[in-house]
Amino acid sequence: MPDISEYIKLLAGLLAIVDPIGTIPIYLGMTRHNTLDERRQIALTASISFAIILIVSLFLGEQLLEAFGIGIPSFRTAGGVLIFTMGLSMLQAHESGAKQTEEERAESVVKESVAVVPLAIPLLAGPGAISTVIVYAHSDNSWLHYGLMSSVILTVAILIFIALRIAPLIGARLGKTGMNIVTRIMGLITLAIAIEFIAAGLTALFPGLAR
Numbered sequence: 001m002p003d004i005s006e007y008i009k010l011l012a013g014l015l016a017i018v019d020p021i022g023t024i025p026i027y028l029g030m031t032r033h034n035t036l037d038e039r040r041q042i043a044l045t046a047s048i049s050f051a052i053i054l055i056v057s058l059f060l061g062e063q064l065l066e067a068f069g070i071g072i073p074s075f076r077t078a079g080g081v082l083i084f085t086m087g088l089s090m091l092q093a094h095e096s097g098a099k100q101t102e103e104e105r106a107e108s109v110v111k112e113s114v115a116v117v118p119l120a121i122p123l124l125a126g127p128g129a130i131s132t133v134i135v136y137a138h139s140d141n142s143w144l145h146y147g148l149m150s151s152v153i154l155t156v157a158i159l160i161f162i163a164l165r166i167a168p169l170i171g172a173r174l175g176k177t178g179m180n181i182v183t184r185i186m187g188l189i190t191l192a193i194a195i196e197f198i199a200a201g202l203t204a205l206f207p208g209l210a211r
Contacts, residue, residue: 002144010136011152016189017083017128018050018156019090020163021174021182026123027167030114042115043164049120051157054133057125058149061134072138073204079131080197086128087194090187124160128190135197 031039065075137149163170174182203209 002140002142002148006136006139007148007152010132010149011155012189013132013193014129014152014156015159016186016193017086017126017132018124018160019183019186020124020160021170021179022090022186023119023123024163024167024171025176025179027119027164028171030119040165042119043161043167045115046119046124046164047157047161049116050124050160051153053121053125054129054153054156055150057130057133058137058146058153061130062138065134072135073201075131075201076135076197077201077205079128079135080194080199080201082131082194083128083190083197084194086126087187087190090183090190092184092187131197132193 027043031042034042062072065072133149133153137146139145171179
């Protein structure tokens with residue numbers, strides 16, 4: 001039987017890394033000129049795109065690494081470092097450059113639809129989320145494991161859709177300070193996940209560290 005606590009941990013970790021609440025100000029800014037129906041469609045498209053990107057990463061991510069000759073321990077360590085930098089930025093309530101650069105942000109202003117780029121990728125399904133999915137996928141090769149992971153990804157996608165749909169209400173209730181507090185809490189969880197990834201990756205690369 002699978003350890004359900006591991007999938008709950010993955011759910012919490014993905015939510016922390018994706019940080020839908022922290023994405024709300026960006027989403028509101030990008031869709032400020034859109035109608036209510038257009039915002040609803042953007043939220044739906046972004047959520048579906050997020051799920052597709054991560055599920056593809058789940059089933060094909062490890063094969064892609066193998067094609068480039070990259071081992072899981074190395075990828076786990078590198079992913080941990082990336083997630084660590086994201087967590088530090090979140091603790092300071094700053095948007096990480098790993099999610100979106102200044103050039104990408106400027107380009108998104110002139111796009112007709114921002115649902116897929118930059119909302120779905122790289123803001124939601126960014127390098128941190130993709131790395132997390134690939135690393136967790138490596139822990140078991142059973143179809144049950146992949147099914148449970150897919151369920152976790154779909155659950156996060158649904159929560160993203162709900163968050164974006166009620167974004168104006170959340171933004172008004174929490175305000176800038178409230179959203180910064182949520183982002184900092186998510187940043188702390190993200191840092192803890194990053195340290196686990198780095199420690200496990202280094203232990204696999206250098207077995208002597210475990211002694």
